[in-house]
Amino acid sequence: MLGVRDAYILLGGPQGSGLDTAMRILSRFFASLGYSVLADREYYSNIRGKHSYVHMRVSATKATSLKYPVDVAVAMDVESVFIHFRDVSRGSYFVYDLGTESSTIEDAKALEKYTAMRVKELLKELGISEYVGDVVKWLRSEGVEVVGIKYSDLINELVKYGVPRNVATRALSTFAATAATYLVGIDPESMVSTVEDVFRGRASVIEVNKLMIKASVSALRSKVPKVSKELGKPELSEDELLVVTGNEVVAMGKLVGGLRFQSYYPITPAQDESFYMEGKDLLKVGDKYLGSVLVFQTEDEIAAIASAVGAALAGARVATATSGPGFSLMVETLSWAGMNDVPVVITYYQRGGPSTGLPTRGAQSDLFFTLFAGHGEFPRVVIASGDHEEAFKDAVEALNIAEKYQVPVIHLLDKFIANTVVAMPVPKTEELVIERGKYYVGPGEGPFKRFSLDEEIPTRTFLGMSPITYYTGVEHDEYGRISEDPELRIRMYVRRMRKLEVIDREVPQEHRAVLYGSESGDVLLIGWGFVKGAATDAIEELKSLGIKASYLHIKYFMPFPSRRVREVIKGFSKYVFVEHDYLVQAGMAAKLFAGIEVRERIVKYTGRPIYTNELVDAVLKLFKEGVKEVVLRYGA
């Protein structure tokens, strides 16, 4: 038996069949054994029936990115067989329902027309018929360990114990989790305690799942008495792990960071953040009251940002969370916030556009939108997070920057981070700082000089607790009183715009662009957001292939770390922008703000994440074939 550091798992099945729960159970289970976990969920904008899958990595060290082929793939239905049979290779396990042996691709009713056409084309190319039985035969001939299990037998086994058939059928997702566990060499029996934890208070559900685990293990044992690869012992020393989605970890960061007012309008993939937060709105531990957040569901995104701005004027630490279509509606108010020195954080989860685009898929195509959205010119800060740990800290930092400099802050994330589950160390909140900036609460009649020209950053007031204060979207004087005087206009304009220079001066460039790997080498990958995981793993693999590679991770796009980016690039013979968009917007920003020419690029805009294997291949292609651009396309 071979001990491995990482195991890659894929579970495919129809939306609504419990894969989400299976992902949660698996993530928590592996975390309870001390493993690092990263699990991506790919799904359609649909409640039931369309194809979805979980793609996860379990690591004895650190699960930072995903790749193909996987070690274990479990197909819950016919469609999954056809969609994922190429995601495994020699030595992988492929689990499918023996009962579907004689089904064909035509039986996958929810399969999209164009996907079906592509798969049929592929089958033809490989000389495989459209029967499931033939596909698995081909897999076997390719050296894949095919594990056929009759799912109806599992269901019947549970029915014998008195479980209603429909309930037993639903528990099949637990079979998927059990199979994934068993086939990476971990005893699934110990998963029972995780199941008890996840379904706490629902005794009958726990019972059903226990029965399913038992039935699954005995079925798997009879087919695979001994697994070929086994996950090695975890090397992390953590006593406990935080198992969270990106949405959840941002909610946590905001609460820790002192957020006390969050507004939102439901939109994928942002809504889970506010939803999770709502469940935690009363921060109370035993008898100790720590604070509370008002999570306010509005009638639209215009009201979401407008109410957040209003709450900020009253002195609350505020944010709103949305995605592209929602941010489109917020833009007019963003400009008002810029005009009035309002500290407001917009947590922005990018998804595939334009328009409704790919609402449940990821993208990085809104960078320029966030940089320049809004009529007129005003200072704003744009911060992007690359993984869950960053997202947590950045959520706090966004609130700090917003209040300290009295500017709108856009915290850029994407669907990949939003929905991905990771197991990460519990954050040490004592290491965080809370900065509220300058404000005055106390006596005095006012009007208050809210927009003072004497200070780089003026003093804020809290409506109702400070002297009378005026705000207006019209150009105004130091007291917030309307004035269109041309000379005053210049002074107020400069006052606002200078804030960007202050931020640029005060936030270190090394913090705004972080280098992974050595300061010099053959190639520098430059990216941002979720690209971080694949890129940091790719540079390691490239090193093993003899290419000295590093990764420059851009975290601030406004103000842009121009000097740092220019300096770092000098150390490399080649630099490549890696992004989830078409235009290479981070590259465009680098050109605009740092005068860097975009020469080579690796992009992906299918809405699926960049996988380490395809990124490595693409970099090799740049070297070997001399191409300037590689468009990535892997993933169902």
Add this chain to the structure above:
Amino acid sequence: MERERRYSMKDYRSEVWIEWCPGCGNYGILTAMLKAFEELQLDPKRVVVVAGIGCSGRIPNYYRVNGVHALHGRAIPFAVGIKLANPKLIVIVHGGDGDLLGIGMGHFVALGRRNIDVTVVIHDNGVYGLTKGQASPTLPRGVKTKALPRPNIQDAINPLAVALASGYTFVARAFALDVDYLKRIFVEAIRHRGASVIDVLQPCVTYNNVFTAEYYRKRIYRLEDEGWDPLVRDPSEARSKYINAMRKALESGDRIPVGIFYRNPYVPSYEERVAQMNPYYLKEPPSRQVVEVNGRPVITTDYFRRVFADRIVKVVGRGSK
């Protein structure tokens, strides 16, 4: 400690010169509100006036209370954020009928559903004045005010019916130039706990040559003069009073009723609904909370573990902290 003082109407008025046309209905609305503030002896620091865009949007400048000149159609959500962050404030929204019932209608309806304790004043003159006299949502179909190239092709909205249907618990209509009467309604609206709205009929002397001061003066009568009782005195009365108010709001003809149409103190405000779930809310609303101790989060690592216990997994066989 600020000393006890008595505020007079002019204490609420700023020094800024008023840029409305002579004879504008806005003067009546401003004066009535200043008088209402005086009568209620409101602390100017506790009052926030939020306005939209247009002629009425300039009104915060003329008050000596906190003023937020927001965006077209968005005065209500700005006001809502202010109020929810600090429920102790008295929050008043001024907006035109185009602002509140056209571009901002979604927010207008949503405020009613929530019954947040905000007072909305509709400056209802039937036209978009500052953009030179286009038809606004309250201008009836077929009417041709002087700037219109042809008669209005769209039907008018009934602001009171919309307010009632949306859940406002204080619904009134008044005339801008009957200042004392308007003041009395403002006083009652501000006292009301919950969402209140006053549809203030006002002339636009420059662009509305149909619905003039003269027009209104001839037709207006006061509801109470005909024995109207808008107040829900017991929850069991709510439905019948509501239906009566709706019927009255839909009345058309040559007589225009003004006064309080409906007033229901029994619907919990949004703030009360929040307080029911979070008993700390009214005492420590979002704007009054301490979120840091010496620049560090209130939520220590230990508290973090307990608050977010649902997402923390203990590693089997390792000691717990």
